[in-house]
Amino acid sequence: MLANQMPAVAKDSGSVVVSPVSGKSDLKHFIELPKRLYREQPGYVAPLDIERAETLDPGKNPYFRHAEVQLFLAWRGDKPVGRISVQICKLYQERYGDRTGHFGFIDAIDDLEVYAALMAAAEDWLSQRGMLRILGPLSFSTNEESGLLIDGFNALPMLMMPYHAPYAGFRLEECGYGKAKDLIAYDVDKTTYQAVGSNRLLDKVKAEGRVRVRPLNMKHYHRDLALALDIFNDAWSENWGMIPFTQAEIEAAAAGLKPLIDPKLVAIAEVDGEAAGMLVCVPNLMEAIADLDGSLLPLGWIKLIWRLKVGRLKTARVPLMGIRRKHHGTLLGATLLPLMFAAIKDHFLSRGLERVELSWILEDNLPMRRVCEGVGAKAYKTYRLYEKRLG
Template identity: 40%
Template sequence: MPNTAKRGLNVSQQIDVTPVSGKKDFNAFVDLGYRLNASYPNFVPQLRSETVELLTPGKNPFFEHARVQFFLARRGGKVVGRISAHIDELALKQPPEQGMGPGTGNWGLFDAEDEQVAKALIARAEDWLREQGMTRVLAPISMSIWEEPGLLVRGHDHPPTVMMGHHNPAYQAWFENAGYTEAKKLLTYDLDITKEFPPIVQRIVAAGEKNPRIKIRPMEIKHFAREAAIVIDVLNDAWSGNWGFVPFTEAEAKYGGKKMTPLIREDLNMVAELDGEPVAFMLTWSNANEPIKEIGGKLFPFGWIRMLRWLRDPQCNTMRVPLMGVKKEYQNSRLASQLAFMMIEYIRRNSVKSYGATRGEIGWILDDNKGMLAIAEAIDSKVNREYVIYEKAL
């Protein structure tokens, strides 16, 4: 049954929220995100084919362990909003003290023309989650915690880097007015990579280079399966105690690897070995949002030429470090920070020398991850964006 917002509205203002059904609805769901955000100068429209793949069962392996329902809001027959409601079965199995756990559902992929539409959409997503037996919401998460978690609340004055969300500033008040409170804050850090790191960091890197037990090596694309297995092994171990953690599946690793392969450069992605065993990694991507913004997110008729040229030689202003990890047994030790500084320094040098980059962005980082916050501060980086994940009892 459609959800209708009636309070204070006449018939012409009636808002109907209905499940997405059929190709026409699906296309409307996809296209609305572009239409409602087109007027924001720092919005970067993602490639439509990528968005379609993300939302399609059988293509995105998230659907293999999740229940998902998309909704559209209409007013006077016009599509004026969208939202996804979803339940990650793997998240339900996590310890409640780590943020997820039994009874916790999510909504995301949210866009709305105004607050009345927002209330109707959120209410319908909450109803669906209740029908599925959920007792709590964490949102917005679009859709996996590994994709675009949180609402941007600081940093609207500059474009997002690759695979980072950018949202209407009004959404924060709309969510909070709907009864949502902050559960966790996620930070991204910006730094000038044309400058050498502070002397203390340089000394730590130099000491590591003299340690015969330590080896920092580039990831080898020709052995992609091996390298991907290393990343997943370290990631699932290193992040297992973090707030919001959900295990990365083998299928998701393959999907993510295939999706990001065009952005992977060996000299920007590092593995740290101790006594010959991989114990840490750091991933870095050239900021594909720079050429994507230039072509307006459209590959046709001529955008594909620009993208192909860029992928062959990805010169860019910004590099993003989306993920890094150190095996749990070495965390909270001097070795962990030393390995991190060494990988960051090697990637910094290569980014400037080979790709013309001038700045780096690290994130997101949980606001209570003291180890990573200390590393970010030690290299003189500053917070440039904040995202909030909200919660509400159902």
């Protein structure tokens, strides 16, 4: 399906047949499969079908402008039993030049034959296009859902963070995949968060007057969110596996996040009048849609709007935070994130929010992990990226 130049073909692996997604019926199966697999699991909430469809639509997701993508379904008889995406990002190739392709959207029944067939189809597709390594899951990139959940299966479902069954990691390892990198999600509860905000160093920086922390200006929403994403691109540009947001992706992210944005839960730190850091906290959409099973019909729209605008959600996520590289390793830079956390604290608590997830952080990004732990956050979920050499 979608943007491949060479046609994908069905792969027969014993009783399992893996075939490329073709047409609306296949796409519907691809979107709905995780619901059937995970519906009874306490750590799973079905994402909105409309959001999944837009993510997989080459006309709506800017990722497809710089990537070649194929979706596959695994079938046993007439029943879909697994799914996977496989993709080659041109921007990744330009940046790293290591001939690595990616896989994502990996979900299947607990059956090694199914996993082996899906991974073989992905590996063949990439090998035919000259790739030497496969890495994932990335659905589709590090700027979207990343990693495979390996612990915290019963923990709070969170916006833009994937769910996988406990067996998934073991099945990938049985297919010859090994750990490439772990991603850590942190959790802060309101009791701990109340203690954030004042120590001698932060008070000194505030007194000097060089730093100003302000909320997002909704009159200039697109400008301010684009500014936050520009800071994110700069802050994380040297991190492992990072691909900066393109301008089109910045615009799409701004449009997608707007219904969730509370301007007082966004902090932009300015140093000597220049934007130097940002922190974006958004209410947890997964809490608001927990009982909708992915559908907004017939009354889901009403429930969702009421819960976001009137109801008091208890959970939130910080998907974006960082400071510009010029301030990394400086004493002033070390204060910016704590100051931003302190700036949104009162509004966070006044909204009735009780927990916030900070995610995700690379396992070896010790400076950022120390910042998270410094505001009382505790690691509570781990997502793993897997890799395998091809050929």
